[in-house]
Amino acid sequence: xxxxxxxxxxxxxxxxxxxxxxxxxxxxxxxxxxxxxxxxxxxxxxxxxxxxxxxxxxxxxxxxxxxxxxxxxxxxxxxxxxxxxxxxxxxxxxxxxxxxxxxxxxxxxxxxxxxxxxxxxxxxxxxxxxxxxxxxxxxxxxxxxxxxxxxxxxxxxxxxxxxxxxxxxxxxxxxxxxxxxxxxxxxxxxxxxxxxxxxxxxxxxxxxxxxxxxxxxxx
Amino acid sequence: xxxxxxxxxxxxxxxxxxxxxxxxxxxxxxxxxxxxxxxxxxxxxxxxxxxxxxxxxxxxxxxxxxxxxxxxxxxxxxxxxxxxxxxxxxxxxxxxxxxxxxxxxxxxxxxxxxxxxxxxxxxxxxxxxxxxxxxxxxxxxxxxxxxxxxxxxxxxxxxxxxxxxxxxxxxxxxxxxxxxxxxxxxxxxxxxxxxxxxxxxxxxxxxxxxxxxxxxxxxxxxxxxxxxxxxxxxxxxxxxxxxxxxxxxxxxxxxxxxxxxxxxxxxxxxxxxxxxxxxxxxxxxxxxxxxxxxxxxxxxxxxxxxxxxxxxxxxxxxxxxxxxxxxxxxxxxxxxxxxxxxxxxxxxxxxxxxxxxxxxxxxxxxxxxxxxxxxxxxxxxxxxxxxxxxxxxxxxxxxxxxxxxxxxxxxxxxxxxxxxxxxxxxxxxxxxxxxxxxxxxxxxxxxxxxxxxxxxxxxxxxxxxxxxxxxxxxxxxxxxxxxxxxxxxxxxxxxxxxxxxxxxxxxxxxxxxxxxxxxxxxxxxxxxxxxxxxxxxxxxxxxxxxxxxxxxxxxxxxxxxxxxxxxxxxxxxxxxxxxxxxxxxxxxxxxxxxxxxxxxxxxxxxxxxxxxxxxxxxxxxxxxxxxxxxxxxxxxxxxxxxxxxxxxxxxxxxxxxxxxxxxxxxxxxxxxxxxxxxxxxxxxxxxxxxxxxxxxxxxx
Numbered sequence: 001x002x003x004x005x006x007x008x009x010x011x012x013x014x015x016x017x018x019x020x021x022x023x024x025x026x027x028x029x030x031x032x033x034x035x036x037x038x039x040x041x042x043x044x045x046x047x048x049x050x051x052x053x054x055x056x057x058x059x060x061x062x063x064x065x066x067x068x069x070x071x072x073x074x075x076x077x078x079x080x081x082x083x084x085x086x087x088x089x090x091x092x093x094x095x096x097x098x099x100x101x102x103x104x105x106x107x108x109x110x111x112x113x114x115x116x117x118x119x120x121x122x123x124x125x126x127x128x129x130x131x132x133x134x135x136x137x138x139x140x141x142x143x144x145x146x147x148x149x150x151x152x153x154x155x156x157x158x159x160x161x162x163x164x165x166x167x168x169x170x171x172x173x174x175x176x177x178x179x180x181x182x183x184x185x186x187x188x189x190x191x192x193x194x195x196x197x198x199x200x201x202x203x204x205x206x207x208x209x210x211x212x213x214x215x216x217x218x219x
Numbered sequence: 220x221x222x223x224x225x226x227x228x229x230x231x232x233x234x235x236x237x238x239x240x241x242x243x244x245x246x247x248x249x250x251x252x253x254x255x256x257x258x259x260x261x262x263x264x265x266x267x268x269x270x271x272x273x274x275x276x277x278x279x280x281x282x283x284x285x286x287x288x289x290x291x292x293x294x295x296x297x298x299x300x301x302x303x304x305x306x307x308x309x310x311x312x313x314x315x316x317x318x319x320x321x322x323x324x325x326x327x328x329x330x331x332x333x334x335x336x337x338x339x340x341x342x343x344x345x346x347x348x349x350x351x352x353x354x355x356x357x358x359x360x361x362x363x364x365x366x367x368x369x370x371x372x373x374x375x376x377x378x379x380x381x382x383x384x385x386x387x388x389x390x391x392x393x394x395x396x397x398x399x400x401x402x403x404x405x406x407x408x409x410x411x412x413x414x415x416x417x418x419x420x421x422x423x424x425x426x427x428x429x430x431x432x433x434x435x436x437x438x439x440x441x442x443x444x445x446x447x448x449x450x451x452x453x454x455x456x457x458x459x460x461x462x463x464x465x466x467x468x469x470x471x472x473x474x475x476x477x478x479x480x481x482x483x484x485x486x487x488x489x490x491x492x493x494x495x496x497x498x499x500x501x502x503x504x505x506x507x508x509x510x511x512x513x514x515x516x517x518x519x520x521x522x523x524x525x526x527x528x529x530x531x532x533x534x535x536x537x538x539x540x541x542x543x544x545x546x547x548x549x550x551x552x553x554x555x556x557x558x559x560x561x562x563x564x565x566x567x568x569x570x571x572x573x574x575x576x577x578x579x580x581x582x583x584x585x586x587x588x589x590x591x592x593x594x595x596x597x598x599x600x601x602x603x604x605x606x607x608x609x610x611x612x613x614x615x616x617x618x619x620x621x622x623x624x625x626x627x628x629x630x631x632x633x634x635x636x637x638x639x640x641x642x643x644x645x646x647x648x649x650x651x652x653x654x655x656x657x658x659x660x661x662x663x664x665x666x667x668x669x670x671x672x673x674x675x676x677x678x679x680x681x682x683x684x685x686x687x688x689x690x691x692x693x694x695x696x697x698x699x700x701x702x703x704x705x706x707x708x709x710x711x712x713x714x715x716x717x718x719x720x721x722x723x724x725x726x727x728x729x730x731x732x733x734x735x736x737x738x739x740x741x742x743x744x745x746x747x748x749x750x751x752x753x754x755x756x757x758x759x760x761x762x763x764x765x766x767x768x769x770x771x772x773x774x775x776x777x778x779x780x781x782x783x784x785x786x787x788x789x790x791x792x793x794x795x796x797x798x799x800x801x802x803x804x805x806x807x808x809x810x811x812x813x814x815x816x817x818x819x820x821x822x823x824x825x826x827x828x829x830x831x832x833x834x835x836x837x838x839x840x841x842x843x844x845x846x847x848x849x850x851x852x853x854x855x856x857x858x859x860x861x862x863x864x865x866x867x868x869x870x871x872x873x874x875x876x877x878x879x880x881x882x883x884x885x886x887x888x889x890x891x892x893x894x895x896x897x898x899x900x901x902x903x904x905x906x907x908x909x910x911x912x913x914x915x916x917x918x919x
Contacts, residue, residue: 070319077318081260086252087245089444091395092477096840099395127245140243144235147804150812151667152242153395153444159243178849185840187395187445188667189812191851208233210807211610215796215859218602 049117056099056117060085073119076100076107078116079126087127087156091185096185101157102126108164110183127156130163139163139201144205148197150188157184162198171202220763221718223799223862229676231862233804234686236672238442238665247442250414251474253401259288261463261473262321262330263456264311265482266303269337269553270352270835273301273310273330280327286320289313289467290328293459302335304352304517305553306834307482312459314471322735339828341489341514344552344601351516352551359449359512362546363531372508373542377497379507381578385494385571386895388825389514390487391480391843392560398443398484399474400457404429404464410437413457414474416446417703418664422696424453429461440664440694447816448528448559449485451703456484481838485558488515488530488827488882492571496535496578498798502585502593507540509571512548515557528557532564536572537637539596553833559705561813562638562871566820566878570896573634573879577886581620587883588613588633600635603794603859607633610857611774611792621890626781629789632883633774636875640868641767642708643760645716646699649678649724651754655743657682658690659720663713664700665693668870669805674717676802681721683738699757707868711765714801714866720758727754765866771795771873773814775880776852779888781907784900786885788852790819791877796859798867805859810873812858817877819846822897 038051050071058065058078067082071170078095079085079102088111091099095113101135102111130137149155158181165172165180172180177198186194196206223230241247266273278290293309295301303310313324336350338358343349345359352358394414401412402425409431413421415438422438424721443450453461460473465523475484490513496504513530531547576594580587588608592601608614615632623629647661659678665671675686692698702712728745729737733756737745774792779785791814800806805876823844827836837843878896885903886892893906904910 070317073317074317080252081318084254085245086248086254089249089395090251090474091397092840094477094839094841097395109748127243131244136240136243140240143243144239147236147239149236149239149242149667149810150669150805150808151395151445152238152247152442153249153667155242156245181848185395185845185847186445187393187816187845188808189851190808191815191846191848192811192854193808194573194848195851207806209854210803210858212231212800212803212858212860213606215599215602215861217862218606218859 052070056120058116058119058124059122060124061126067116069116071115073116074112075102075114075116075119076111079111085126085128089153089155091153097156098157098161101160101184103160103164106164106167108161109178129160130159137163139166142197144202146193146200148190148199150190154184154186158186158194162201165198166202172198174199221761223764223865224680229679229686231800231803232676234676234802236669236805237675238671239692249396249442249444250399250401250412250440251396251472253412255401255403255470258401258472259314259316259467260318260321260470261312261314261460262312262325263459263473263475263479264325265479266306266308266310268303268332268334269306269339270335271303271337272333273303274333275299275331276311277329278311279507281324281331284315284324284327285322286316286326287313288315288469289463290324291459291462291466305555307555309455309459309483312463312473314463314467316631332489337833339552339554339833340830341491341512341552343551343830345512345550352553353452358551360549362548365545366543368542370506370544374495374497377505378500379579380495380497381575381582381583382495383575383578384894385574387490387567387570388896389489390560390824391821391826392447392449393480393843393845394449395449397475397477397480398450398454398456401462401470401472402457402462403470404461404462405468407435408437409831410439411457412439414443414450415440416450416664416666416705417452418662418694418696419700420452420703421457425457425461428458428915438696441600443664446666447561448563448705451705454484477840478838481826481835481843483555485560486516486555487560487871488528488557489513490530490532490567490571494571496575498579498583502583502590504538504540504594505542507535507543509534510546513551514550514552516554517551518556526759528559528563532568534568534572536568537597537600537635538572538594550887552724553820554828561619561816562875565636565638565875566817569634569636569875569879570882573876574882574892576804577632577883578892586617591633591635595635597637597770599859600772600798603770603772603796606857607772607774607792607794610855613774616776616905620887623888628779628781628888629777630826630884630886631885631889632773632775632880633772634876634879635772636770636872638707638769638872638875639767640707640711640769641765642702642712642868645701645712646757647716647720648699648755648757649720651724651728651744651746651749653749653751653753655688655746656690657684657688658692659717660692660698661701661716662696662698663693664704664710666704668709668809669802670713672805673710673714673801677717678716678721681718682725682742684742707871709868710801711767711866711868715761715764716759718764719761720756723756724754727756752875763865766798766864767867769796769798769869769872770869770874773876773880775877775884777881777884777888779885779903782901786822786898786903788881790853790855792855793873793907794857794859795869795873796861797869798864799862800858801866806869807856809870811854811860813870813873814854814877815846815851817874817882818850821878821881822824822898825897
């Protein structure tokens with residue numbers, strides 16, 4: 001699962017700092033202290049958010065979503081509890097199951113592990129935003145055709161992971177699908193059909209192996 | 220006597236799941252998704268002590284946290300000096316406007332406790348010297364003894380005798396939608412949106428809990444995110460949500476966390492099975508002895524909030540042995556209680572019995588399939604073994620145990636299963652509208668098994684219309700009642716009621732419209748003649764359209780890496796009898812699901828208790844391993860078509876033999892047996908003697 005690019009200045013400047021000064025240990029010893037002090041000063045001069053609610057604007061499914069949330073609210077909570085976008089599901093709430101997967105600038109992200117306030121400025125797509133004017137995407141249609149769902153609770157997450165994969169790689173191999181879905185868990189056991197659905201959405205032929213044999217005709 | 224139509228267009232077809240579009244677009248609303256006006260977030264405060272006297276709980280500071288609207292005690296803990304018997308027991312609950320506020324409130328709840336000695340592991344608990352879970356009884360129950368034939372002399376009459384000790388872990392259900400409800404109990408009318416396998420049961424539990432008439436309670440479950448046996452009844456979490464809602468005078472959504480799921484809402488009991496099996500030289504089983512114990516948590520396995528499950532299991536499982544002695548005991552520990560788990564008792568029974576069967580095959584130098592065909596009393600299963608062996612390529616693949624060359628060993632194994640299924644008691648109503656649309660209402664529930672689709676396909680065939688013309692409404696106590704979805708009984712219980720209500724609706728339409736046969740092309744015209752008044756009719760379960768008893772066998776092919784100890788399942792072949800298959804597509808999905816859950820039981824899943832602290836050490840998905848897409852093998856399914864038997868039910872039988880077949884395949888690959896599930900890399904390496912100098916054997 002790809003991480004989206006951090007948007008806050010603090011982490012970007014720290015990375016820049018390490019890159020700039022990591023080459024010479026001798027210089028770094030003295031310069032580092034000053035640089036850290038300077039960076040702290042800069043960080044402290046920036047606005048501190050919270051602990052109360054702050055107004056934020058998310059770009060979700062092509063529309064602005066204005067909310068007032070505490071800075072500690074995750075993107076998943078903002079979607080599910082502070083709005084009515086309940087397609088992304090809360091299952092583990094700690095980045096292990098993938099049921100909360102949404103696209104952030106077309107990359108799949110665990111929305112339980114991303115703060116809402118940090119998701120501002122990105123293009124967010126949830127499962128509700130895939131179908132346009134009631135027309136399902138090929139991935140959604142393939143999940144229906146191959147019955148790649150049972151209880152349906154993991155389904156939005158799998159659909160977002162497969163959607164992201166096909167945007168990046170329209171003709172994936174089975175192994176690439178497995179890799180793309182390795183961050184998604186299902187308890188009903190839909191995996192074989194998720195794989196079929198992803199391959200079908202990518203235009204590959206899919207065969208069904210089930211046989212029905214009449215007991216009466218068995219020797 | 221009613222019978223299913225001979226000509227079936229939709230029944231038995233690959234017609235698509237009717238609620239799939241709602242599930243792929245996020246439109247499906249689960250109990251955890253509904254947002255009634257003014258809803259609050261609810262959370263549970265749980266015991267942090269494996270065993271303790273809870274002297275006093277102080278909720279005042281929690282109530283003062285900004286945004287908190289209610290804080291209540293769990294039943295029983297509103298009284299002082301109550302004993303809590305496991306880490307994770309519900310003590311109190313809070314409700315507030317945000318999740319963060321609730322988390323803050325949980326942190327300031329003050330509890331005065333007297334900690335008490337505890338025991339969490341079965342092998343410790345059964346010793347007399349260990350602390351008792353219940354003061355008035357030993358942890359290990361008296362054995363329940365069953366004897367058949369002339370057991371005492373039977374083993375001396377055998378030509379071959381094998382013995383083994385097999386263990387299975389406590390397995391957690393972990394449905395992806397956690398247990399919980401959104402409950403509005405602040406006013407006169409009480410509504411519960413429940414994640415449940417029994418909507419009617421939630422209504423009666425909730426009415427009882429709040430002491431109000433059932434007629435005032437409305438329970439709804441349109442979509443639910445999995446249960447696997449753990450979601451019957453209201454549960455402690457539902458009771459707490461109802462109390463919170465009453466106090467806050469607002470709807471409360473209380474869904475458990477993933478950690479909670481590992482502690483308090485059921486599991487499959489463990490087993491420790493000492494088995495001795497004797498046979499005549501021709502392979503005929505002659506004597507069987509089992510001495511087993513297992514834990515269902517702090518309870519005995521009797522009824523508990525949300526269901527029950529005993530550590531007992533059928534033995535010698537599917538086989539008929541003339542002389543048997545079966546001794547089974549329960550051991551209590553300070554841990555959450557068991558609940559029904561997909562085919563309760565059977566995967567456990569299958570693992571022990573099918574393991575010793577393969578030991579016997581080795582001892583007699585017989586092919587394991589041949590030994591089974593010789594001893595299996597079921598004609599259906601004997602034929603399934605013969606058919607499955609051919610499809611799987613058993614003759615080509617089976618080699619003497621441990622005989623494959625190289626560091627990666629291959630092996631094959633097989634096992635059989637039986638399950639009851641069947642079901643009765645469902646009622647349904649139907650409405651024929653003048654515009655030709657057709658509605659069916661029934662308070663069953665669709666766990667993802669395809670109940671709604673089954674209803675639509677039956678109606679479509681009986682009325683000669685398309686499934687798309689049919690609106691199926693389930694999961695609402697405003698509709699006629701149906702039973703719980705357990706024991707693979709839903710389809711067999713619901714399908715005959717749908718048959719009845721559709722037959723009656725058609726007859727009434729024909730009578731009122733004067734159209735002789737209103738099916739198919741004539742349907743729309745006949746409906747138009749109704750003018751402004753729709754037809755409504757009621758129907759119920761009928762004899763003769765369903766039956767019980769499903770048999771199945773599975774074959775497994777594995778690769779075991781003797782350097783890393785890692786087992787990979789390459790292929791499973793499943794031959795299954797399910798009577799009349801109504802929805803082939805969703806039936807196949809269930810077979811896949813049963814097999815994959817069985818592989819999880821075989822290789823990955825185990826609740827680990829810490830002896831010192833008494834906590835569940837792996838209460839999340841980083842440490843409690845579920846199978847992933849890359850772990851799924853090739854699955855080959857063969858259904859034996861037996862439409863004359865009617866509808867049976869298939870969700871449970873297909874998960875039973877998988878673990879045993881995989882374990883036998885691993886033993887076939889290695890030439891030595893891993894006697895404990897799950898078959899982890901550590902256990903494999905230990906079995907082949909590669910751990911001796913690295914870690915003490917006891918740690919494996």
